[in-house]
């Protein structure tokens with residue numbers, strides 16, 4: 001979490017005046033000392049008492065306007081218990097202090113988002129124009145990194161910690177909907193980072209530049225984050241119908257508004273994840289990539305399937321190569337079907353991407369990062385796999401609590417994860433190595449009882465594993481995995 005003093009001082013910095021024709025930091029500081037503020041100017045011929053009363057009245061008037069600034073949708077009454085007190089305080093302070101500049105901020109957002117870029121003349125507050133110069137902004141060297149994909153539900157903090165121990169370099173939060181974050185909903189629980197996550201991003205989903213920009217700004221000011229990612233790949237109908245996720249791929253001018261708006265407030269890198277396109281017959285990613293590069297996006301990840309395709313076919317790494325070439329100076333990561341170090345080597349050399357993102361491969365075998373880094377197959381035993389689950393449970397207790405509710409939340413997320421984990425086939429019993437991600441074996445007996453239990457696709461067996469770690473399930477326990485039509489009651 002950002003230190004509250006830091007947030008406050010950055011807010012105060014927003015009241016400095018400057019000459020808008022100059023954009024350099026030192027100029028701003030110089031002008032801030034020399035130029036009188038508007039308020040002092042207006043009050044300069046009045047007695048100190050009258051001037052003071054005037055400025056207080058002005059502040060009261062401005063305070064009324066404040067109420068909707070920045071967190072337009074922020075309603076304190078619905079800030080859930082998931083939002084840490086520290087964050088609530090920071091949101092409140094932002095609400096109270098920043099509102100003085102509501103009008104200017106809003107007009108700024110509109111300007112930034114529309115073509116051509118704004119030309120400022122004369123004096124305005126420095127927060128309108130003084131952003132960090134590109135060379136001053138934080139940079140991340142993404143080259144050759146292994147990126148654990150954002151994964152709704154299953155890519156929770158306890159799981160990401162496991163992947164970090166096995167060598168994932170970059171991690172990302174589950175997708176958070178920008179408007180829900182601004183409303184202080186439970187989405188805030190998704191934004192938490194563990195200290196082991198040394199390159200950590202937050203993925204945002206939205207279809208309008210204003211909430212996306214405000215949300216990016218709020219997250220940067222209140223959360224501990226290294227980059228922010230725009231979700232342009234989510235295929236879910238509900239999201240798509242709202243013009244969010246993958247739908248943004250078909251609306252490049254709207255996407256441009258969002259990217260430029262977010263870039264204008266961010267000091268951390270802005271990344272974006274997308275698919276090949278919306279329909280199978282029309283690839284779009286290669287046409288968007290040069291635009292994204294020009295708008296200042298720092299990294300694009302291409303999942304080599306269209307929205308229409310979902311997981312029915314293999315990812316198209318030939319097309320990812322085309323996207324990688326289109327990126328030129330901007331790094332492009334490839335994503336789709338990486339399930340062994342051989343896959344990683346093959347896809348990387350075929351496509352020339354800067355790095356790889358792994359999703360289901362990490363859910364089915366989180367040690368895949370070690371396999372890729374050490375260029376080997378790991379014939380992991382069932383007891384070693386049980387230790388990983390035990391570690392997850394401990395991480396879960398730390399994250400969700402170890403009271404009854406914490407235990408049951410941990411169980412639910414463990415079960416969600418087990419709905420992927422059972423697909424792992426031990427290297428030692430494979431006829432040929434490596435297993436491919438789309439290969440599903442018939443029911444088989446493994447090398448010991450636990451290994452056989454872990455291979456079961458029966459939801460009742462996942463419950464048994466959860467009971468070995470967490471004790472018996474409560475009466476009337478029901479479990480319906482989010483990502484699979486498979487239920488237990």
Ligand SMILES: Cc1cc2nc3c(=O)[nH]c(=O)nc-3n(C[C@H](O)[C@H](O)[C@H](O)COP(=O)(O)O)c2cc1C
Nearest residue numbers: 149150151152174175303336337338358359360361
């Ligand atoms: C359970 C699950 C949840 C996912 N959630 C997200 C998400 O929140 N954001 C996102 O951009 N992609 C999400 N994806 C897509 C993956 O990040 C990835 O692009 C896709 O699974 C292809 O990679 P893979 O072949 O390595 O699995 C999700 C995928 C799965 C299986």
